[in-house]
Amino acid sequence: MAIGIGLDVGGTKVLGCAVTDAGEVVAEARLASPATKEALVDVLCACVEAVLADLGSPTSTVVGVGAGLPGLVDRAGVLHETANIHDVAGLDLPASLRPRLEGLLGSSAGPLVLVVDNDATCAAAGEHAFGAGQGVTDSITVTLGTGIGGGIVTAGSIVHGERNFAAEVGHMVVDPSGPRCGCGRRGCWERFASGTGLAYLARRAVLEGRAPGLAEAAGGIEALRAEQVVAAASAGDPEAAAVVGEYADYLALGLGNLAELLDPGRIILGGGLAAAGSVLFPPAIARYEATCRRGSGPRQVPVVTASLGERAGAIGAAVLALGVLG
Ligand SMILES: [Zn+2]
Missing domain, CATH: 3.30.420.40 (ATPase, nucleotide binding domain)
Structure with a gap:
């Protein structure tokens, strides 16, 4: 051994x-x-x-x-x-x-x-060998946390890229007029679909007058964090649910792009935000299945939650x- x-x-x-x-x-x-x-x-x-x-x-x-x-x-x-x-x-x-x-x-x-x-x-x-990717030859793992990371396995091997910088999926641009990213560009996927992105969407909703209760509960717009949105959404708060719906749209957008690019056996959602997966992932997966070109039939790439946790x-x-x- x-x-x-x-x-x-x-x-x-x-x-x-x-x-x-x-x-x-x-x-x-x-x-x-x-x-x-x-x-x-x-x-x-x-x-x-x-x-x-x-x-x-x-x-x-x-x-x-x-x-x-x-x-x-x-x-x-x-x-x-x-x-x-x-x-x-x-x-x-x-x-x-x-x-x-x-x-x-x-x-x-x-x-x-x-x-x-x-x-x-x-x-x-890890997920491919001993977690949620077992049983398929190709998988993509998306780690959702402060930012978004990614890793790709095809035909049982890690895709490293020419420089070993492959799968920086968080910096796929999903909205060229979106907010500035740490990488210097605008509208990268992680500006919307990470934990930081969820907080951004909540603050944007407050600024646009769509979620006054969320800011009040957090003690001000600057104090608004992803965890508060998740907690409020799971308690049935409609303002938070609407923000989670927007989050789901952005998460689904990137997942659809990944499915089209690589046709993996599975897309695996992990990272720190997966702890809130029961609130965030079902609407995102439903949105992904509804908007992805492949529909929800056998051509669809299943999206699953990671199984190895932290x-x-x-x-x-x-x-x-x-x-x-x-
Ligand atoms: Zn970026």
Whole structure:
């Protein structure tokens, strides 16, 4: 039995999982996220150490370590940009990690496999191998959180792209006259269909006089967050339900584009916003089925909710290190 250790660097925590090649999580650890690039290598190594302590068995079964980070990571594992940590461009994470990890893990199992990749790519690998993508050859995982990430598996292999920057689906433009995105353009999908996007749609509804009660309940328009919209919608508030309806339209728009582009066996919705999936996803999926060119018959690409929860990225980073996917 081979074990891979996967690390998922989030905005608040680094989650580490030891995962067998059958997909079983056999150890876990979590540490606070680093705020600087100098701390990044230390925290990743400390997380591996904590996972090994939780694992308790000989390290010789650990064949590889994978790490997923939010941002652009090239094929060599060199960071180009990472959310929450400034000034990472050019950081060769594998070069910094390898000697320290080989010190922790020993060399009895042969050369350590070390993979550093985008966090949504990792989540896609995890869901495809051991989650909601099991049983199909092609899947797209869309991670909905503060922004939107994506990962694509075709014919059982991760699609990396020429530069390893494939599947940045959050920056597909869905409205050229929409609000400005962090990438510098207007109307990217994540400006509408992420958690931040849901809050934007709610604030827009308030400004247009369509949701005065939402702003009042939140204590002002600036305090209005996605969680409040979700809570109000699930309590039956009609203003919130209308905002969720708009959100559903935008989520469905991007999903339809992805279905047309790649014809996957499934589109999997994950990320932090999936916790509110029972409120947000049914209207979005209904809208998607109603507007997608393929109708709701056998040509339709099913949209499903992710099944690995917050562990998807860490499990997927381990999957990449284990070489479970091509
Ligand atoms: Zn953008």
